[in-house]
Amino acid sequence: xxxxxxxxxxxxxxxxxxxxxxxxxxxxxxxxxxxxxxxxxxxxxxxxxxxxxxxxxxxxxxxxxxxxxxxxxxxxxxxxxxxxxxxxxxxxxxxxxxxxxxxxxxxxxx
Numbered sequence: 001x002x003x004x005x006x007x008x009x010x011x012x013x014x015x016x017x018x019x020x021x022x023x024x025x026x027x028x029x030x031x032x033x034x035x036x037x038x039x040x041x042x043x044x045x046x047x048x049x050x051x052x053x054x055x056x057x058x059x060x061x062x063x064x065x066x067x068x069x070x071x072x073x074x075x076x077x078x079x080x081x082x083x084x085x086x087x088x089x090x091x092x093x094x095x096x097x098x099x100x101x102x103x104x105x106x107x108x109x110x
């Protein structure tokens with residue numbers, strides 16, 4: 001049987017690799033370009049990269065880089081708010097971001 005807690009730890013450590021963070025920063029410009037030019041193949045590649053990015057990089061040897069600290073801080077922040085079931089703040093923030101992201105890109109396309 002798979003230990004989900006250990007699997008989650010491994011995911012966060014791989015996600016904290018500084019190369020994963022550096023290449024994740026490139027997602028936004030490519031996402032905007034593919035939407036702007038209606039390049040659906042490119043959009044599919046960007047979405048696929050977004051999904052596999054945290055998985056393909058190995059665990060970092062050290063976690064003292066800015067990106068590693070950022071990701072591990074995000075994990076701590078998520079754990080803090082998930083312990084309070086009355087409000088899922090990360091989900092709320094992601095939902096608001098998506099709500100405003102879609103119309104802003106549609107407006108830019110015209």
